[in-house]
Amino acid sequence: MKHIFNKITGVLFLSFTLVSFASFAQTTVSGTVKDENGEGLVGINVIVKGTVTGAATNLDGKFTFTTNTAPPFKVQVSGVGYETQIIDVSNSSQNLDITLKEEISVTMQVVVTASRVEESILQSPVSIEKMDILDIKNTPADNFYDGLANMKGVDLVPSGMLIKMVNARGFGGPYQTRFVQRFDGMDMQTPSLSIPFGNIAGIHDIDVESVEIQPGAASALYGPNAFNGVMNMTSKNPFFYEGLTVQMKQGFNNVNTTTVDEEATPYSEIALRYGKKLSDKFAVKVNFSYLRARDWAANDQRLLSLNNDRLFAVSSSNETPINGNAINTYGDEAAIGQVGGVNIHRTGYKESELTDYNVQNIRADATLYYRITDKIEASYMVKYADGNGVLSGGNRYSYRPQFVINKLELKGSNFFLRAYNMDQRMGSGSYDLSTAATSLQNQSKDNTTWLTDYTTAYNSNGGNHALARAAADKGRLTMSSPEFETIRNKIPAEGGGAFIEEGRITHVEGQYDFTSLFNDVVGVTVGASYRRFQVESNGTIFDDRGDKGPVSYYDIGGYIQVTKSFLDEKLKVVASGRYDKSEFFDGLITPRASLVFSPTKQHNFRASYQTGFKNPIFQEQSIFFPIVPGALVLAGGRQGFQDAAHTGTRFDINTFSATGEPITVPFVQPEEVTSIEFGYKGMLTPALFVDASYNRNTYTNFIGLDLSRGVLASDGVIYAFYENLPGTFSTQGATFGTNYTFGKGFTASANYTWTTLVDELPVGFAPSFNTPEHKVNLSFGNRKLTDKLGFNLAWRWQSEFDFLFNLSGQTITGKIGTFNTFDAQLTYKVRQGFTAKIGGSNIFNQYYTQALGAAAIGGMYYITFTFDQFGR
Known part of the structure; x- marks a missing residue:
């Protein structure tokens, strides 16, 4: 595996060195960016259009940088909370004096996730949710990740404080394999468990530039397992976000609980980020964060x-x-x-x-950036992370993963090429x-x-x-x-309970936008990827102990997307298709087509047809796990029980029948979904934004587990297996969201999500739908109530729903009750660059659970101090 990654990174380094460029006479671009009151604006990005060259404004609103692009050219001036401007630069001595108007409407937001190229959020062909820097600063939740629960169409299901699962459009729960979570382009899933593991190895609030979520099928562009949706988290580039940022947080939780000894338990976190532009060519970024807390406890003692x-x-x-x-x-x-x-x-x-419920999370990374030309930037990142918590799966596990990630990326104005290697192993004491x-x-x-x-x-x-x-x-x-x-x-x-996961993911991915070759008349984007998974569990997850060796598989895929506008840019047509081939399964084609009709820029109607698929994950293919030692074994169904060379289980089929007769188990196959969506997004008035959509999803070959269908072996052990649900079934849902901007900076928002099964699943088949039919979020705030004071309030409610899952060899059914939470935060600007934020999540401390067997979540109360060198 290391040889493969070395070859890949070698190719990328060779690509860097082969990039040739002429030495042009450099142009210096400088100036000042101010607000409408004439005050200099800090942290505004000024970028030469079509390049990666630019700079951010300093404390006085001034900026300067050099470019090899000869005038005339255009620069884009943008900052979160301000209208974007495009400025013409006609000569090398021109000084730019720019005034930006404050803009808190969503109409100026740009998203990438929906089409993998930049586009207006209003004209996105599918549903898309975005959280930007201001949203993150103003969220009343303890951190941005918890704040995702306030987005429409998004479910956040916590197993505990650190381990949480994001999902959309049903089939949720504390163990989620149908939603892809990406950090700077890397798929953040564990190699063998195949789950995004919350934000343990992800990104801290102070380094987040944006978070985008596309609910629903996204396989046409993102490949396997982007089945229920995809989330892209993007970090800050030090060329545009320089300086030192330090954040210290102190809080407490577990108030009025009988599960832990203390009346209330402390929670503390420190985070540091340093970004430095060493020259117009080089920049560096370093992040470190450390958290300690007492986890939420699972103490449901109902029989x-x-x-x-x-x-x-x-x-x-x-x-x-x-x-x-x-x-x-x-x-x-x-x-x-x-x-x-x-x-x-x-x-x-x-x-x-x-388990003692004491949790900690360490994240540290360093990234070096180098601008090869005005249009090409290279970067190399190394990251270490570890954390712990209690994870819900077939059983409950004390889970202590550790990660080392290496990523090399070449990025241009119209392409990217990245390779990364994620190594994971269990820390001491996972059981x-x-x-x-x-x-x-x-x-x-x-x-x-x-x-x-x-x-x-x-x-x-x-x-x-x-x-x-x-x-x-x-x-x-x-x-x-x-x-x-x-x-x-x-x-x-x-004779113990430990389990081992020594795994690695190697991933290479590239994309090129050919739009400029077609004179911007038609957009054409092409991409491809290769991934290889390998895991060694010493017999604790797979039957790979001793000389049986590690289990592994690979998948490859490629996609093309074509975009064309008609009727004077009023009608946008987007069509895409992707082909994926996994090592042990036939190739699949997943098409997507969408229309966006915009009679005006403020009103946009969309319709889309999407497809998605999920290959059987590592466990569904090859697991060999004694859920109840000596009584019940969970076995993979990749090639049934007959082909030992592919299952990795290495056992004799004849042992599965008391009479010695072979038993045939169906081969598990990829599951597929077809989805249609209709929606509207626009400004009904200059102050009122509305986003509404309807979706219907039809599933085929849905993968699940029915413990009542196990195979009884002659030794008395029952072997349960993953299988595909016969036939098809459908779900449907709708979302409605609105934002209203009052005078003097006051804003209010509301959203509603409806999700339901059209067809019922067979009794006992798990995972089941496990999703509330109704959810409501309300918020009200003002980030500039005064020059120093801002606040935000958020209320969340969801309806009761049925929950079905497997735990300790049992299929458990019950109800998750309705609940509501109220969050609040107050931010005070002590001085330029130094802010204090006091707040609480679930401040009325009404304990709730979102999954049977998972932790009960109570109130979290905190005070946060943030210092930013450049006063952002």
Whole structure:
């Protein structure tokens, strides 16, 4: 793998050196950018159109840079919150004196995600949501990532404080593989779990330039797994964002909770960013952030019982049981016998008895930028990140990933070529809570001995179950026992609960925009990508222990997009198509077509036909994981159970039948979606913006897991497998959003999201829809209430919905109740470049969950101090 990446990076370096350019007489561009009051504006970007050359204004609003472009040419002057201007430069001695008008409407926003080329957000051919620098500064949430929950059409489902899943248009939950999350063009998924893991290895608020989310199918441009949507996070370029930024945050959470020992637990974070333009050619950027906190806890002790559909239904009682199968207690799942006519479950371990909930997150990166020519920029980044939390999957896991990322990129005004390598390994102490609980129990007493002690005590104490349980639990090991350290560090084959993920993703991607070759009459964009995944788990996730070797696969793909305008630019037609081929599956073509009709620039109607697909992820292809050791194994379905060379499981098919007869399991295939969307986006008045859309989605070969369809082997072990749902089914949804700008800087916004199943899924098939039908967000604020003071308020509500998922070998069904949260923040400008922000998320501390078995989220209260060297 390293040889492959070295060859790729070598090709890129060779590309840099082969770029030839003449030495033109340089032109110096300088001037001042002011607001309408004549005050100099800091941080305004001035860029030569069609190049990467430019500079940002300093504290006095002044700028200067040199370019090899000979006059006449145009420069673009832009800044978040101000109208963009295009200025003509006619000679090399021209001094520019520019006045920008403040503009807080969305009409001036430019997006890239929808078409992979720049376009007005009003004329985007599909739904698109954007968060810019001002939105990030003004969000009342603790950080920009939590603020995503206020976007229309977007679901944010937290497993805890650090591990969160973004999703759109249904089939949500705390383990999400159908939504692609990208950071500066890199797909931020774990190599083997195939999930975007929140923002653990992502980007801190102080380095975010923008966040764009396209809900819905996006495979036509982004390839496999951009099934429910794609999110692009873009960082700040030091050529335009120079200086030192330091942010310190202190807060507390876990108020009025009985799950942790303290009444309230502290939360602290420090972040630093330094960007420096060393010359017109070189720039450097360094980021570091460190967070410590007490995680949100999962402590749902409601009992589970089998219903008529053979699902484990959640009881309505919130009382902590002394005997039974509770959601967030592990090791108590099955009855081990009867005493006094009662089914007896062994005493399990609450989640808080298996993990300490202390979390931390470290992120550090350094990037070097070099402008080869006025139109070509090269960069190299190295990044390290680690963090921890409790992850919801087939079980609940104490998850401690570490990442090292290397990225090399060549970027021009009309192309990019990037290669990156993401290496991941588990930090010390990643383990399965269910397996750890069972191991603790077995090392205390085996089930037979425990039940004998229980029965003896029950009979000798007049049939008292409480005294019987206390007697049987004597000698019970706990998290503080020496044995626990061994259990969480040993793999299941050695009697422990640890799991290992040594994985890497190598990705090469390029794109070229040929529009200029067609004299801007028609837009033509072409791109291609190659990815290779490789994972070693030492038998803890896949059957790859010893000389069986790592499991791996690759996929390749390419796309073309054509854009053409008609009727004096009033009608824009966009058509694109992509071909993808994964190593073990047939190639797929995913087309997309859209129309945007703009009778005026302020009113835009759109219609689109989109397709998407998701290849079976690593686990759905090749997993071999004992969900319940010795009883239930989850096996991949890439080539069924017959082709050991492709499954990676290396076992004999004849063991799957008590009579010795082979059993055929269907090969799992890629799932596909076809989506239609209609929408309007525009300004009904100069102060009122409206965005409305409707979508309908039809799914084929949807991949899921039905634990009731396992195969019973002769050794008594049940093997469950991933499979495709027969036939098709549909979902539909709609969104409505509006922003209104009052006088004196006051703004209000509201959005509504409706998402629902048209056809019901078979009982027991998971993952299910797991999405609220109705969601509402409201906000009101003024970022400049006075010269020093700003505020923002946000309210969020969602309706009750059914939730279905697999946990500890059980398919669990229950309801997620309706809830609402209220967030608020107040920002005070202490002086130029130094601000204080005090606020809270869910300030009324109404604990809620968005997934069964996941953490309950309460109030988070914080104060943040931010210093920016250039006063932005």
